[in-house]
Amino acid sequence: MLSRNFEFLLVHGDGLKKSEASELFNFSRNTINLWLQRKAETGDILPLPNHPPGNNHKITDWDEFRAFAKSHGIEGGRRSK
Numbered sequence: 001m002l003s004r005n006f007e008f009l010l011v012h013g014d015g016l017k018k019s020e021a022s023e024l025f026n027f028s029r030n031t032i033n034l035w036l037q038r039k040a041e042t043g044d045i046l047p048l049p050n051h052p053p054g055n056n057h058k059i060t061d062w063d064e065f066r067a068f069a070k071s072h073g074i075e076g077g078r079r080s081k
Contacts, residue, residue, distance in 0.1 A: 022029045035045040059065045069075065 016024070018029050018032050021027070021032055038048075039045045
């Protein structure tokens, strides 16, 4: 089964007007414009991957981290009393 995006691309490539494609596939013209813009920018109309932004919780400066831990009473992985 072809995705609706791919079907649209095939039909639009045959010269179907945006308004006709909008009615035929029940998409807004704005959606069609966004797909065509994405195709021009990336070469396809696949949806962008959903990768939520993460924060890199990686310690890059171990000496600075050790100093921080020591100043907060944490040595050897345990909080000193």
